[in-house]
Amino acid sequence: MALTGVLRPGFIQLRVLDMAASVEYYTKRIGFHVVTKGEDGRVYLKAADEFDHHSLVLRQADTAGLDLYAFKVRKDEDLDSFKKRIEDYGIEVDDVRAGEQPGIGRRISFVIESGHRIELYAQAEMSEPKPLIHNPDVWSVEPHGMRARRMDHALLYGPNIEKVLNFFVKVLDFECAERVDMPDGLLAIWLTAGMKAHDIAFVNHPEPGKFHHVAFELEDWKDVGNAADIITRYNISIDIGPTRHGITRGQTIYFFDPSGNRCEVFAGGYTYYPDHPTRTWDEKEIGRGIFYYERQLNDAFLSVVT
Numbered sequence: 001m002a003l004t005g006v007l008r009p010g011f012i013q014l015r016v017l018d019m020a021a022s023v024e025y026y027t028k029r030i031g032f033h034v035v036t037k038g039e040d041g042r043v044y045l046k047a048a049d050e051f052d053h054h055s056l057v058l059r060q061a062d063t064a065g066l067d068l069y070a071f072k073v074r075k076d077e078d079l080d081s082f083k084k085r086i087e088d089y090g091i092e093v094d095d096v097r098a099g100e101q102p103g104i105g106r107r108i109s110f111v112i113e114s115g116h117r118i119e120l121y122a123q124a125e126m127s128e129p130k131p132l133i134h135n136p137d138v139w140s141v142e143p144h145g146m147r148a149r150r151m152d153h154a155l156l157y158g159p160n161i162e163k164v165l166n167f168f169v170k171v172l173d174f175e176c177a178e179r180v181d182m183p184d185g186l187l188a189i190w191l192t193a194g195m196k197a198h199d200i201a202f203v204n205h206p207e208p209g210k211f212h213h214v215a216f217e218l219e220d221w222k223d224v225g226n227a228a229d230i231i232t233r234y235n236i237s238i239d240i241g242p243t244r245h246g247i248t249r250g251q252t253i254y255f256f257d258p259s260g261n262r263c264e265v266f267a268g269g270y271t272y273y274p275d276h277p278t279r280t281w282d283e284k285e286i287g288r289g290i291f292y293y294e295r296q297l298n299d300a301f302l303s304v305v306t
Helices: 019-029 076-089 161-170 221-233 286-290 299-303
Strands: 006-016 033-037 043-046 056-060 065-073 094-096 107-111 117-121 150-158 175-182 185-192 200-204 210-217 238-244 250-256 262-268 279-282
Touching: 006 150, 006 210, 019 033, 019 043, 019 056, 065 076, 065 150, 065 210, 076 107, 076 117, 161 175, 161 185, 161 200, 221 238, 221 250, 221 262, 238 299, 279 286
Parallel strands: 006 056, 065 117, 150 200, 175 279, 210 262
Antiparallel strands: 006 065, 033 043, 043 056, 094 107, 107 117, 150 210, 175 185, 185 200, 238 250, 250 262
């Protein structure tokens, strides 16, 4: 499948309360690497299996949560096309200069109906460590911690999910892979820009701009078990898992960083193609949809957001 327009998630910027503890957590426990630290104190990190300059940005703040979630597009001219489409849709677009984040080209930035800031960019420098490309071994530096291979997706909580769905499908050309319908309306959506089960997901929530989790991709179920061992060994606050989703079919475990931001490590999931129908769930089976083995939701997963 030839990917055009929006390719995939690029980077996520999170607010953290203790930068030193957060850097230790995301490097030693998740398995990321520090690329650089900005003059403003932001720290830029990546997984060794990612080419682009960074995929995770940490910003010291008084409250935890999400600053922005950025997607990479295929070509620089795509930014101009999307800017016009977004403005024609009725959403104001801000231009962000190249270099505002190290290694990243110009960006366009906008706030969607759920209250979240989304950005698009096309150009990113490479940084070390990165995958080998000539007679490549399976890894360039020895994996460590949970052995995360990439920043994979995010789940966001906010209002106006029907409008969010319409915007992502009609303006950004995403597809809705799965959804949960309740008697009083749409509860949740899983959206993909390519062939993954999801690149971003939303749950209907009265407060705008809330962050549920960022997910890091692992190779397989064995690595999810390794992550659980690390969580227990270092007494990391856990939400639920290891378990599996019915929705997306991913193998998963949820836990919290030192600031209270929820993280997920995720393996598996099905391949999505644009000609596939949207998979749907209703209120009778939502527990099995979210946690396939337990077949019920837990209170923390539903209520704890930053």
